Amino acid sequence: MTITVRRDGITGTRHILRIRAHEIAVDADPAGGGSDAGPTPHDLYDAALAACQALTVLVYARRKEIPVEQIEVAVDRDASEERHGVYRLSSALSVTGNLDAAQRAELLRVAGKCPVHRLMTEVKTEITTRLA
DSSP states (O other): OOEEEEESSSSSSOEEEEETTEEEEEOOOGGGTSOOOSOOHHHHHHHHHHHHHHHHHHHHHHHHTOOEEEEEEEEEEEOTTGGGTOOEEEEEEEEEESOOHHHHHHHHHHHTTOHHHHHHHHOOOOOOOOOO
16 A cells, blocks of 8 residues: 655645545644644644554453443653653543443453554564655
């Protein structure tokens, strides 16, 4: 699968991200010289964790017949030390439904093992950039 990003026009910083049949506007925030016409790349990185945790919890709960109703994941970023090699994300999982304490603990454990969490913390990512 190929993901593409193409500049939207020739004056601003807004780009269009294409993933399969989906299009998402991305931009730099005003502090980065953009007009905030979409999420920043850091926002998308953080959102990948939130989305993966939510989907992982839902699929697991369905498979185990845990009566989950709503799922919300809130991710907060602390990038204050990013230039020193530390990028902190804090994830808060909220689930509703007729759940006991053991089921809640199990869902929290599962959220912490979602594929994107593992990718961010356990896998070495190698990137090659070339001119096309």
